[in-house]
Amino acid sequence: MRQIFEAELTQLGDDLAAMSRLVEHAITNAGIALLTADLQLAETVIADDVAIDAIERDLDERCVHLLAQQQPVATDLRVVVSALRMSSTLERMGDLARHIAQVARRSYPRVAVPNALSGTFTEMHEAAVRVAKRTTAVLTTRDLEVAQSIERDDDLLDALHADTFTALLGVGWNGNPQETVDVTLLGRYYERFGDHGVSVARRVTFLVTGTFEDTRAGR
Amino acid sequence: MRQIFEAELTQLGDDLAAMSRLVEHAITNAGIALLTADLQLAETVIADDVAIDAIERDLDERCVHLLAQQQPVATDLRVVVSALRMSSTLERMGDLARHIAQVARRSYPRVAVPNALSGTFTEMHEAAVRVAKRTTAVLTTRDLEVAQSIERDDDLLDALHADTFTALLGVGWNGNPQETVDVTLLGRYYERFGDHGVSVARRVTFLVTGTFEDTRAGR
Numbered sequence A, B: 001m002r003q004i005f006e007a008e009l010t011q012l013g014d015d016l017a018a019m020s021r022l023v024e025h026a027i028t029n030a031g032i033a034l035l036t037a038d039l040q041l042a043e044t045v046i047a048d049d050v051a052i053d054a055i056e057r058d059l060d061e062r063c064v065h066l067l068a069q070q071q072p073v074a075t076d077l078r079v080v081v082s083a084l085r086m087s088s089t090l091e092r093m094g095d096l097a098r099h100i101a102q103v104a105r106r107s108y109p110r111v112a113v114p115n116a117l118s119g120t121f122t123e124m125h126e127a128a129v130r131v132a133k134r135t136t137a138v139l140t141t142r143d144l145e146v147a148q149s150i151e152r153d154d155d156l157l158d159a160l161h162a163d164t165f166t167a168l169l170g171v172g173w174n175g176n177p178q179e180t181v182d183v184t185l186l187g188r189y190y191e192r193f194g195d196h197g198v199s200v201a202r203r204v205t206f207l208v209t210g211t212f213e214d215t216r217a218g219r
Helices: A002-036 A039-070 A074-107 A115-141 A144-169 A177-209 B002-036 B039-070 B074-107 B115-141 B144-169 B177-209
Strands: none
Touching: A002 A039, A002 A074, A002 A115, A002 A177, A039 A074, A039 B074, A074 A115, A074 A177, A074 B039, A074 B074, A115 A144, A115 A177, A144 A177, A144 B177, A177 B144, A177 B177, B002 B039, B002 B074, B002 B115, B002 B177, B039 B074, B074 B115, B074 B177, B115 B144, B115 B177, B144 B177
């Protein structure tokens, strides 16, 4: 019985990591679609989000079955409950990638990001991709240094998000309302990737160390 | 043992409903603060969000303890797992109310919502308050008609959200970038209340009927 349970727990971890890799893929491609006005890539991200949603539902069902059949306690219970939480965080990251792809699609053939902000959004994209890759890594290795590095990229995303407002509200801004709307929404979507990555990092840290740092306020 | 467990389950339901009432309060006051530029009320909403976050953590800990100590199966297990999910949804609704209050605070003494859109945002506020009240009601009574009515307000919020974009991108729009940014963010925050309300409504519906309608795409 214990052996079967161990195998099921391992499978749960593998599936979360696989889900995280799909999310990583979606974030990477959504950013490329956004920055290069690649309509086909945007459509792919939008279509593929259905698969991420399906994995979340499947993972959740399996967590409930595991709880019912194996009645785990202590650390095993925490692992299953954390998986429930993390699958929903990953699903949300997939949604955000889809939202970014939808902005790219709506703007096509125009690039949604105005020239003046392409540097900022390139940096946000790169930070979000790092967050996604490290989220997969932390799920796979439980390496707490990787978890820590997600916090740093979250801080960077917050700073870049603030930069977008500085640009939008500065005297030099001459974008039209559509551009202002797009930058506002895109900035928000990118900033949220950091929060979600941090959420996974802290849950994994909790599983390893048994202590849970408070979610920072102000999100 | 069973009797203690029943009492604990009832307590869990009561606490979720109490949390929902705090969220209802936050959404109501955030909207009033926003529409009337009431700085003090905005500050109250921002400060009180800490209490909602604390309830979420407390509820989550108790769910994990219940799972460990009572090892529930079947419907009881679903109730506990749903409580875990719903507390996180309610916490998110509290965050959104805080975000709205933060926009009101940043704009003070100006009203953040431009005159041209005060009708639309008044309607969004009213719909969000109804969603919040009905979320509490559905948690308390498990009335499926109430659950259904949350879906209708979610549709209304989506339509009103679309109206804000029509206004921002129409030829008549003469707001400055700050106003465009605020309307974009506020529209998004209000639209999300509907999604979260629907999420709670569907989880309760699932507990009552055993069938879970697919979350609608496109969020």
